[in-house]
Amino acid sequence: MVDQPYSAGSPLRRLLSAFHAFRSRQVARREFRDFAARFPLTRPIARHNASRLFDLTAGFVYSQALSAAVELDLFDQMARRPQSTADIAEIGSMPVASAHTLMRALASLDLAHQQFDGRYALGTLGAALVDNPGVIAMIRHHGLLYRDLADPLALLRTPKSDTELRRFWNYRDAAGSEDDAAARYSDLMAASQSFISAEIFSAYPIQSHSVVLDVGGGDGSFLLAVAGRTAKATLVLFDLPAVATVARRRLAAHPLGHRIDVHGGSAFCDALPVDADLVTLNRVLHDHDDGDAQRLLANLHQSMSPGSRLLLSEPMSETDGTSAMADAYFGFYLLAMGQGRPRSADEIQAMLRAAGFETIRALPARQPLLSRSILAIR
Numbered sequence: 001m002v003d004q005p006y007s008a009g010s011p012l013r014r015l016l017s018a019f020h021a022f023r024s025r026q027v028a029r030r031e032f033r034d035f036a037a038r039f040p041l042t043r044p045i046a047r048h049n050a051s052r053l054f055d056l057t058a059g060f061v062y063s064q065a066l067s068a069a070v071e072l073d074l075f076d077q078m079a080r081r082p083q084s085t086a087d088i089a090e091i092g093s094m095p096v097a098s099a100h101t102l103m104r105a106l107a108s109l110d111l112a113h114q115q116f117d118g119r120y121a122l123g124t125l126g127a128a129l130v131d132n133p134g135v136i137a138m139i140r141h142h143g144l145l146y147r148d149l150a151d152p153l154a155l156l157r158t159p160k161s162d163t164e165l166r167r168f169w170n171y172r173d174a175a176g177s178e179d180d181a182a183a184r185y186s187d188l189m190a191a192s193q194s195f196i197s198a199e200i201f202s203a204y205p206i207q208s209h210s211v212v213l214d215v216g217g218g219d220g221s222f223l224l225a226v227a228g229r230t231a232k233a234t235l236v237l238f239d240l241p242a243v244a245t246v247a248r249r250r251l252a253a254h255p256l257g258h259r260i261d262v263h264g265g266s267a268f269c270d271a272l273p274v275d276a277d278l279v280t281l282n283r284v285l286h287d288h289d290d291g292d293a294q295r296l297l298a299n300l301h302q303s304m305s306p307g308s309r310l311l312l313s314e315p316m317s318e319t320d321g322t323s324a325m326a327d328a329y330f331g332f333y334l335l336a337m338g339q340g341r342p343r344s345a346d347e348i349q350a351m352l353r354a355a356g357f358e359t360i361r362a363l364p365a366r367q368p369l370l371s372r373s374i375l376a377i378r
């Protein structure tokens with residue numbers, strides 16, 4: 001968690017740092033930026049960087065335009081048939097001029113596309129939101145997060161404050177009861193689980209195991225996906241009592257639900273309910289502060305049999321090409337939630353080693369933006 005001292009690192013890393021520092025000093029000079037914007041060889045880079053900087057500056061506005069469209073169900077509406085500005089004004093109970101502003105914004109962001117007849121159809125990104133409940137649930141959920149982030153310095157200075165996100169996640173305090181928080185929470189997790197499980201299946205042959213225990217398994221969405229891939233394996237879910245109650249109710253209504261046995265308890269201290277040859281831990285570790293996360297891994301190690309495997313999957317920090325997702329997005333999300341932090345694959349491997357696991361390896365990821373996996377053998 002502590003940054004490397006400046007003197008650490010290989011000569012190559014030091015050289016790269018020196019180059020970055022030199023480049024930043026140049027870009028920090030207004031005369032250099034003016035020159036780079038004029039000079040033909042640097043002009044494309046200058047424009048690209050100016051556009052990236054503007055996107056960062058305006059990102060909240062883009063997100064809010066998207067949020068308005070999701071609230072009005074516009075992507076489904078446009079999927080049914082192209083909509084005129086007057087249609088949108090009626091759908092949204094807003095003046096035609098506002099509908100025009102909204103649709104121009106969506107078109108500029110490739111969420112909508114204005115046709116030859118002036119009506120709006122789906123844009124490429126808008127089309128990707130149709131029949132995509134995971135992303136839609138996230139967009140809706142971000143209303144809470146953005147209210148918590150309205151004053152980012154206050155959040156950074158008082159990390160464990162009483163945020164909306166912290167209240168949303170208060171299912172932890174609802175031990176034993178099936179309350180709204182646990183159900184709302186599991187809706188959100190279930191909606192985003194489909195793209196996570198596809199990623200995990202591409203990284204590891206889960207169907208080769210005979211007893212799979214999903215620790216922190218939420219409402220069972222992941223194990224249902226496993227059930228769809230293997231008819232033989234015994235599947236067991238373990239989660240906090242309030243969440244286990246929600247899982248039991250939801251699984252009872254699913255055709256494959258009878259395949260999954262549900263147990264309530266805490267993975268920090270309780271013995272695991274079954275001797276599994278594969279324990280999965282999806283998107284659980286990053287929710288916990290270091291002390292609790294280490295305690296959880298140590299408890300898993302203690303409860304697992306020699307030779308059994310732990311497959312840990314979550315978005316990981318310091319991953320090439322996706323660090324904005326893990327470090328910026330999850331970093332601030334978990335800050336607002338009041339606990340946990342994204343960790344790098346190296347940090348997680350070190351924690352697994354400290355918990356007693358000896359053979360540990362990171363698995364190649366197809367889409368590391370969503371999740372990466374680490375396999376540890378007990």
Ligand SMILES: C[S@@+](CC[C@H](N)C(=O)[O-])C[C@H]1O[C@@H](n2cnc3c(N)ncnc32)[C@H](O)[C@@H]1O
Binds near residue numbers: 219
């Ligand atoms: C972010 S959710 C992930 C749920 C699911 N694995 C998924 O990927 O959709 C974290 C899960 O860990 C569970 N959890 C948190 N602390 C726990 C504990 N001490 N023991 C068991 N489960 C816990 C939560 O109830 C929740 O279901």
